[in-house]
Amino acid sequence: MKLTRLKQGKRLTTREYIYNFFATISGLTIFNIEFFKQVFVPPYEISEIKKHMDELGVKTFGIVSVTGFIIGLVLAMQSQPVLARFGASDFLPGMVALSVVRELGPVITALIFAGRVSSGIGAELGSMRVTEQIDAMEVSAVNPFKYLVVTRIIATTMILPILTIYVIIIALLGGYLAVIIVESMNFEYYRTAVVSSIEFGDFIPGVAKTFVFGYIVGLVGSYKGFTAEGGTEGVGKASTTSVVVSSLLILIFDMILVKISLWLWPTLG
Amino acid sequence: MVMADSRVVVIKNLSKRFDTLSVLENISLEVTRGENLIVFGRSGQGKSVLLKCIIGLMAPDSGEIFINGQNIGKLKISELNQVRKNIGFLFQSSALYDSMTVNENLSFPLKRHFPDMAQKEIDDKVKYTLELVSLEEAINKMPAELSGGMKKRIGLARSIITDPELMLYDEPTTGLDPITTKEISELILSLQKKLNMTSIVVTHDLICAEIIADRAIFLKDSKIAYEGDIKQLTESNDSFLKNFFSHEILANQNESKKV
Ligand SMILES: Nc1ncnc2c1ncn2[C@@H]1O[C@H](COP(=O)(O)OP(=O)(O)OP(=O)(O)O)[C@@H](O)[C@H]1O
Ligand SMILES: [Mg+2]
Numbered sequence: 001m002k003l004t005r006l007k008q009g010k011r012l013t014t015r016e017y018i019y020n021f022f023a024t025i026s027g028l029t030i031f032n033i034e035f036f037k038q039v040f041v042p043p044y045e046i047s048e049i050k051k052h053m054d055e056l057g058v059k060t061f062g063i064v065s066v067t068g069f070i071i072g073l074v075l076a077m078q079s080q081p082v083l084a085r086f087g088a089s090d091f092l093p094g095m096v097a098l099s100v101v102r103e104l105g106p107v108i109t110a111l112i113f114a115g116r117v118s119s120g121i122g123a124e125l126g127s128m129r130v131t132e133q134i135d136a137m138e139v140s141a142v143n144p145f146k147y148l149v150v151t152r153i154i155a156t157t158m159i160l161p162i163l164t165i166y167v168i169i170i171a172l173l174g175g176y177l178a179v180i181i182v183e184s185m186n187f188e189y190y191r192t193a194v195v196s197s198i199e200f201g202d203f204i205p206g207v208a209k210t211f212v213f214g215y216i217v218g219l220v221g222s223y224k225g226f227t228a229e230g231g232t233e234g235v236g237k238a239s240t241t242s243v244v245v246s247s248l249l250i251l252i253f254d255m256i257l258v259k260i261s262l263w264l265w266p267t268l269g
Numbered sequence: 270m271v272m273a274d275s276r277v278v279v280i281k282n283l284s285k286r287f288d289t290l291s292v293l294e295n296i297s298l299e300v301t302r303g304e305n306l307i308v309f310g311r312s313g314q315g316k317s318v319l320l321k322c323i324i325g326l327m328a329p330d331s332g333e334i335f336i337n338g339q340n341i342g343k344l345k346i347s348e349l350n351q352v353r354k355n356i357g358f359l360f361q362s363s364a365l366y367d368s369m370t371v372n373e374n375l376s377f378p379l380k381r382h383f384p385d386m387a388q389k390e391i392d393d394k395v396k397y398t399l400e401l402v403s404l405e406e407a408i409n410k411m412p413a414e415l416s417g418g419m420k421k422r423i424g425l426a427r428s429i430i431t432d433p434e435l436m437l438y439d440e441p442t443t444g445l446d447p448i449t450t451k452e453i454s455e456l457i458l459s460l461q462k463k464l465n466m467t468s469i470v471v472t473h474d475l476i477c478a479e480i481i482a483d484r485a486i487f488l489k490d491s492k493i494a495y496e497g498d499i500k501q502l503t504e505s506n507d508s509f510l511k512n513f514f515s516h517e518i519l520a521n522q523n524e525s526k527k528v
Contacts, residue, residue, distance in 0.1 A: 131367075132361075133366055139356070139378075140378040141354065
């Protein structure tokens, strides 16, 4: 695996920024290929994957719960008067449900996940790199890419969809709270309205794209951490740039994936 | 005439540069079985880079490195790992795994190099090796809870736990007090005697060097500038060596006085 080194330095020229941009893209591509080359080859390091999944779940559970609830609540509070103005208050549960399931749930969960997890992976692997722990693993006959990178990417890819489904449920509960503040509606009615307004074609693409987002978070964090250099400063940089790059990629891929899902399920456009 | 099989490490015309900085130029070196070779050199002269090339963590730009007759630049990763099984490497920074306890740090190379080893055997080995570096009580600590010198000793324990034939020590005693320095140096010496271990030791430390050295080389300006037994180097009339070792000696004496 031969990677292009990024230009280092406190103040980079525009040229160097552009160089780093393309070097990062090529580095991520190489990491991506390396992942698929190694993921099906034993040893699978299952215990490491499980450990990472546990940690990721615990790390993000609290923050996504709060955010999810507030998103649903605010969305419903904002939409309520607008719908009322058009005499369409009945559509509120369905509207909240569709927005949360198709777009807000997946993307916001992914962005929070990127902020919390990508930076964590970047910092963790970055400090392992600059303190020679990764070299030490290699000396102990461990393939560090397999042991550190592949396991983390698998963990983030599997955890994010689960978190997203959870966030969607929490956000819908938040939406219900907003509804009953304004008018009385029994929960059963809300639930039926929500469920009947969501179709397969809404739910599956929404959740499916989070596999891609989870993969991006793991990939970018690992790439930045694994290739960190330059002591503690390099670790800090690996951590922050991971968040920036993975958030950006999530939004770009969201655009692409929405386009693809509309093409696959055109009636729902 | 040296018998071919008694040479554990053979380095031929090794060169290594980083961008424009030439770190090693045309280094050739042989280390025979059971020998302790000391590598001196001022900071930034490529001592650590030399060790990393020997174990295959860095690829030289040109030249060849043979370990027990195998050209490590030409090996597949699985073959290289077989060679590494018999090599211990003490990192200058100790490189302990932050997320693991001392116990897990020490078990790690055993589990990885010897997947079939029984847990009981691993536990015994960990305990025994911790005794060698006098840190039995640290077994359940995390690296962050250890002092610099303790980290160094745990790093040493981790690198010798597999009973390697060849040990590469990157500054094993830097940052240790003179008494611990002596103990660690004597440990290195006893490993050499007991296991007929071959060692390459990078150090600035004369106490350590005088205890363990069979032979020493001095890296300067990317080359092996001097070579000989330790007395030849320390008592040399060469102005550079005189200057280097007088500073080392002063530094060591000052440290000894403090204790
Ligand atoms: N990965 C690397 N990338 C770029 N330059 C490097 C790298 N590793 C080492 N160098 C450079 O190579 C030179 C030799 O470094 P090395 O670590 O071998 O020095 P050293 O002799 O071990 O010094 P010290 O006694 O301070 O540990 C230094 O100038 C260093 O900047
Ligand atoms: Mg060094």
